[in-house]
Amino acid sequence: MTPAAPAIRVQNVSQTYGAAGDPRRVVALGGASLEIARGEMVCLVGPSGCGKSTLLNLIGGLATPESGNIWIDGEPVRGPQPQKVAFVFQESALFPWRTIQENVELGMEFQGVPVSERASRARESLATAGLSAFASHYPRQLSGGMKQRAQLARALALRTGILLMDEPFAALDEQTRMVFGEELSLLLANAGKTIVLVTHSLTEAVFLADRVAVFSARPGRIKQIVSVDEEHPRRQSFMTSPKLAQLRNELYDLLHDEIRSTMNLPVAEPGQ
Amino acid sequence: MNSRVTQRLVQAAFVASIALLWHFATASGRVAPLLLPPMPAVGHELSALAADADFWPDLRTTLFELVMAFLLAAAAGTAAGYAVSRTRYAVRTFEPLMAGMYAVPAILLFPLYVLFFGLGPGSKIAIGATIAFFPVALSTVTGLSGVNRLYLTAARSMGASSGQTFRLVMLPAALPAILAGLRIGANAAFMAILGAETIASFAGLGHRIVSMAESMDTAKMFANIVLAMSVAAMINIAVSAAEKRGWKHEQA
Numbered sequence: 158m159t160p161a162a163p164a165i166r167v168q169n170v171s172q173t174y175g176a177a178g179d180p181r182r183v184v185a186l187g188g189a190s191l192e193i194a195r196g197e198m199v200c201l202v203g204p205s206g207c208g209k210s211t212l213l214n215l216i217g218g219l220a221t222p223e224s225g226n227i228w229i230d231g232e233p234v235r236g237p238q239p240q241k242v243a244f245v246f247q248e249s250a251l252f253p254w255r256t257i258q259e260n261v262e263l264g265m266e267f268q269g270v271p272v273s274e275r276a277s278r279a280r281e282s283l284a285t286a287g288l289s290a291f292a293s294h295y296p297r298q299l300s301g302g303m304k305q306r307a308q309l310a311r312a313l314a315l316r317t318g319i320l321l322m323d324e325p326f327a328a329l330d331e332q333t334r335m336v337f338g339e340e341l342s343l344l345l346a347n348a349g350k351t352i353v354l355v356t357h358s359l360t361e362a363v364f365l366a367d368r369v370a371v372f373s374a375r376p377g378r379i380k381q382i383v384s385v386d387e388e389h390p391r392r393q394s395f396m397t398s399p400k401l402a403q404l405r406n407e408l409y410d411l412l413h414d415e416i417r418s419t420m421n422l423p424v425a426e427p428g429q
Numbered sequence: 430m431n432s433r434v435t436q437r438l439v440q441a442a443f444v445a446s447i448a449l450l451w452h453f454a455t456a457s458g459r460v461a462p463l464l465l466p467p468m469p470a471v472g473h474e475l476s477a478l479a480a481d482a483d484f485w486p487d488l489r490t491t492l493f494e495l496v497m498a499f500l501l502a503a504a505a506g507t508a509a510g511y512a513v514s515r516t517r518y519a520v521r522t523f524e525p526l527m528a529g530m531y532a533v534p535a536i537l538l539f540p541l542y543v544l545f546f547g548l549g550p551g552s553k554i555a556i557g558a559t560i561a562f563f564p565v566a567l568s569t570v571t572g573l574s575g576v577n578r579l580y581l582t583a584a585r586s587m588g589a590s591s592g593q594t595f596r597l598v599m600l601p602a603a604l605p606a607i608l609a610g611l612r613i614g615a616n617a618a619f620m621a622i623l624g625a626e627t628i629a630s631f632a633g634l635g636h637r638i639v640s641m642a643e644s645m646d647t648a649k650m651f652a653n654i655v656l657a658m659s660v661a662a663m664i665n666i667a668v669s670a671a672e673k674r675g676w677k678h679e680q681a
Contacts, residue, residue, distance in 0.1 A: 239588025
């Protein structure tokens with residue numbers, strides 16, 4: 158491991174679904190490159206199908222890129238790296254037959270953490286996620302927001318340097334998302350983790366990220382990176398600030414034509 | 430809560446009205462007691478059953494056949510279901526084959542089984558196990574091949590080995606479906622065994638019922654039928670309770 162290496166380095170990565178010659182063959186990613194520094198939070202935004210989630214899975218080693226390279230801490234990715242990378246998934250990926258506490262302990266069980274340490278680490282991360290009172294509940298007894306917090310607690314308990322989040326708020330209503338976003342900002346500011354988060358919400362991206370990577374329409378490439386120069390943790394006042402609105406509009410302008418093209422709408426020429 | 434109470438009341442009223450119908454049909458004398466014996470006569474025979482020296486060995490034979498058939502079907506069915514669920518190719522190839530064979534009335538094999546295993550419990554165990562095998566195997570395939578992909582992805586991302594994935598993720602995820610298959614299998618085996626006993630046998634509840642019908646002892650026959658029905662009900666209650674325990678997270 159090279160100390161100077163970025164936490165995550167993605168170089169010219171492409172990924173295709175479907176066999177060559179198949180009319181349904183889809184080029185999900187067409188040569189994406191990105192470097193993410195240690196402790197940085199990067200949000201990936203872009204039109205649906207642009208390969209944001211694909212890139213996240215490739216970084217996490219859940220799939221192998223067709224071409225291009227990915228390094229984590231300077232080492233090439235060859236498969237899941239549970240010691241270094243933890244995931245928070247889109248829908249609830251909690252196991253319904255296990256209590257919240259047991260769900261949080263499962264990853265540690267896979268990795269051979271001793272039983273007593275599992276329990277204390279799980280309690281600790283449940284407390285961080287504000288779920289101490291729900292440790293012995295089953296997932297279906299929790300609201301959508303609480304389930305996602307439990308997923309976050311499970312990821313935190315693994316004590317990885319990197320957290321990959323695939324639309325963790327997608328199933329939540331807008332108010333819950335906003336409050337959860339604030340909580341997440343506070344929580345992550347103290348955690349010092351490297352985070353990559355895929356989201357559809359531009360407001361959320363600006364609110365949470367140090368940098369926002371804007372994807373082009375399929376085949377996805379990173380079109381532009383927008384920096385958000387604002388201290389963490391970010392508060393409600395930032396949510397309603399003109400600065401956030403201006404950055405969000407900037408993102409929207411970048412995405413507008415890409416989204417029209419994925420919807421097969423004509424891209425408007427200036428002056429028309 | 431309230432609707433549950435009314436449901437129970439309606440159920441009780443339904444059973445009571447059948448009993449009433451039975452009572453009036455026999456009391457009015459319009460139905461010959463040979464075809465439908467009066468209820469008190471059946472009740473009397475039912476209480477006399479326990480004292481009948483032949484009854485207990487017959488019950489024991491049937492229950493022994495059922496337990497053996499169920500264990501065989503459970504072991505073979507879950508093993509076959511597991512083997513088929515391993516690859517998508519095998520699921521697509523063998524699942525329709527098993528579903529097709531499940532639809533064939535397997536009781537047709539019974540004469541063959543009598544030739545193979547004789548008139549004793551062997552042929553009953555074989556037919557019960559054959560009939561119970563398919564629902565167990567099919568629901569095992571459904572359960573194991575239908576595990577939410579996200580659970581598997583999540584397990585892999587957290588560093589689960591393939592053994593851990595099977596034991597800690599796939600098995601518990603598939604358990605409700607497998608238990609449902611075992612419940613259906615247990616009931617099907619009981620029906621098949623009783624049916625087979627009425628066709629060709631030396632002993633068992635089905636054998637008793639046929640021999641009583643042949644000797645026109647209808648009241649005794651009805652008493653045995655009521656008993657067989659309560660055994661079936663008890664089997665159903667027992668396996669449903671086991672199934673509910675497997676489902677506990679869904680009920681929560």
